[in-house]
Amino acid sequence: MAARRGVTRKQLADAALAVLDAENRIEAVKLGAVAKRLGIRSQSLYAHVEGVAGLRRLLALWTLEELTQVVMGAAVGRSGRDAVEAILRANLAFAIKHPGRFEASLHPPGNDLELAIAVERAGQPLQSVLTSLGLDAEQRIHWIRLQLSLIVGFTALVQNGRLTLAPDPLTTVDHVVATLLDRLERCS
Secondary structure, three states: OOOOOOOOHHHHHHHHHHHHHHHOOHHHOOHHHHHHHHOOOHHHHHHOOOHHHHHHHHHHHHHHHHHHHHHHHHHOOOOHHHHHHHHHHHHHHHHHHOHHHHHHHOOOOOOOHHHHHHHHHHHHHHHHHHHHOOOOHHHHHHHHHHHHHHHHHHHHHHHOOOOOOOOOHHHHHHHHHHHHHHHHHHHO
16 A cells, blocks of 8 residues: 655654654554644555554664664763763753653564664763673662653653653653662672
8 A cells, every 4th residue: 555645754754753742652653643644544654564563563663763863962072980870861851851862762672673683872981881880680680670760750740740740850850860879889
């Protein structure tokens, strides 16, 4: 089935990202909403993606690439603890600014080689620094799970307006980062 003339995969991704950004939840990205934004029938999207799962996979690839660029930019010219802190802050800033995109980037790759490569690429700067700090494979996995859990939990609480006590919740970012760095020192 050929796509409607003029509707490209990039336009599809841009429309899906616009829906994601408007709703800030991956579950809100549905074929009908994306097709409406493009001015086409939802059936036409099947020329580019295999249903809603394919659409969310496409979003995962696009957001992982975006996150990779953010993390790599943060890590450039840094090493050790300084690099880890820069990467953590970049991840937190991305997750807070783009909660839907961050959620989309957490798509488990399963047996999807392209998605697995994108996930690995996004995590490579942090993996490299943790390795240089002497963490073995198991320690790196635990530490990465810990930082991911804190980022996901913290940003979900911020996004949902659950942190209502003063001071501003974003001032807690420094404490989250400090906690993770303290844990890192105990591992290395």
